[in-house]
Amino acid sequence: RPRILSGMQPTHDSLHLGNYLGAQVNWVAMQADFEAFFCVVDLHALTGGQVSPEDLRRRTRITAAQYIAGGIDPETSTVFVQSHVPEHAQLAWILNCITGFGEASRMTQFKDKSVRGGGDSANVGLFTYPMLMAADILLYDTAAVPVGEDQRQHLELTRNLAQRFNARFGETFVVPEAHIPAGTAKIMSLVEPTSKMSKSAENQNGSLWMLDEPKANVKKLKSAVTDTDNEVRFDPEAKPGIANLLRIHAALSGESVEALVEQYAGENRYGALKGDVATLVTELQRPFKTHVDELLADPAELDAVLRKGADRAREVASVVLERAYDAVGFLPRA
Ligand code: AQP
Numbered sequence: 001r002p003r004i005l006s007g008m009q010p011t012h013d014s015l016h017l018g019n020y021l022g023a024q025v026n027w028v029a030m031q032a033d034f035e036a037f038f039c040v041v042d043l044h045a046l047t048g049g050q051v052s053p054e055d056l057r058r059r060t061r062i063t064a065a066q067y068i069a070g071g072i073d074p075e076t077s078t079v080f081v082q083s084h085v086p087e088h089a090q091l092a093w094i095l096n097c098i099t100g101f102g103e104a105s106r107m108t109q110f111k112d113k114s115v116r117g118g119g120d121s122a123n124v125g126l127f128t129y130p131m132l133m134a135a136d137i138l139l140y141d142t143a144a145v146p147v148g149e150d151q152r153q154h155l156e157l158t159r160n161l162a163q164r165f166n167a168r169f170g171e172t173f174v175v176p177e178a179h180i181p182a183g184t185a186k187i188m189s190l191v192e193p194t195s196k197m198s199k200s201a202e203n204q205n206g207s208l209w210m211l212d213e214p215k216a217n218v219k220k221l222k223s224a225v226t227d228t229d230n231e232v233r234f235d236p237e238a239k240p241g242i243a244n245l246l247r248i249h250a251a252l253s254g255e256s257v258e259a260l261v262e263q264y265a266g267e268n269r270y271g272a273l274k275g276d277v278a279t280l281v282t283e284l285q286r287p288f289k290t291h292v293d294e295l296l297a298d299p300a301e302l303d304a305v306l307r308k309g310a311d312r313a314r315e316v317a318s319v320v321l322e323r324a325y326d327a328v329g330f331l332p333r334a
Helices: 017-030 042-048 053-069 087-096 101-105 108-116 124-138 149-169 214-222 240-253 257-263 270-296 299-328
Strands: 003-008 035-040 078-081 144-146 177-179
Touching: 003 017, 003 124, 017 035, 017 053, 017 144, 017 240, 035 053, 035 299, 042 053, 042 124, 053 078, 053 270, 053 299, 078 299, 087 124, 087 149, 087 299, 101 108, 101 124, 108 124, 108 149, 124 149, 144 149, 149 177, 149 299, 214 270, 240 257, 240 270, 270 299
Parallel strands: 003 035, 003 144, 035 078, 144 177
Antiparallel strands: none
16 A cells, blocks of 8 residues: 655644644545554654643643544554654754755745744754655655645655655655645634634634634634625635635535535525534534543553554664665665
């Protein structure tokens, strides 16, 4: 089976609905047809600035538990923690050394996040984030990478680096394809529907947390920013708030956006649309949260799953890293 790899950062005590719909739903759908690797990218989590060791450890387990609660089967897919597989940091170094400074400077996530943090507060890890992400992917001979739209540019860089390495040192890496979902590639903030829903947004009312109390999310949805036009239409340019709600509804209910537009035809139906989305989100959240709580109640069992995952991941990653070490000319240890 061809391989897929994807991951999320343990930077919050819960994933948001954008992570779930933009990435995880696809992971679950793909795990039957691909040999899948799902990684909690804790090395990446250090790029956001200072985080307490307790928070990082807790969030790493919580993130892994959410993968499983969201439908990843650790018996068929490999679920692991990035720092348990040292090959990620090792390959990232080599990729850093074939990436141009200007090329890395053009990454929009770096530009956005370094500006958000006040410019000088950004660390060097944030700058080299895309090359670590490329290492994550290339280490598994990954054919496809299921991610949200925000990761498209990083994926393109990964492909460029794989091609460049292969051209310079001989065929070593598989060049991966992005696998970005059509409707839910970018779930928007509820308070600023032209920006993506995000873990690190300043206004937390824009994000729906999977593990929050359902009533907190219902409240956020009821006050989601829309427009003054009063008619439910799918027009992401003119009506980004309504378009976002329609996309979320469609993804959770399985109905098409067109059918929903018909269903909410008429005046003053914004309240009804918001109420129905709130019900769908609540229905999604309840069993999800219960399952996460069960998994977290037995951390030793969860850690054993992650241990097994790391062992399997290393079996693959160590072979690919050795190929890359050999290709660049590192002297094999006698
Ligand atoms: N709003 C979104 N819509 C669709 N997909 C999204 N993803 C993130 N936000 C949306 C996808 O979720 C996966 C996990 O990404 P991550 O943990 O690396 O976090 P991120 O990409 O940095 O985005 P976050 O979660 O919102 O965090 P911040 O605020 O730090 O940027 C990826 O596949 C991503 O595409």
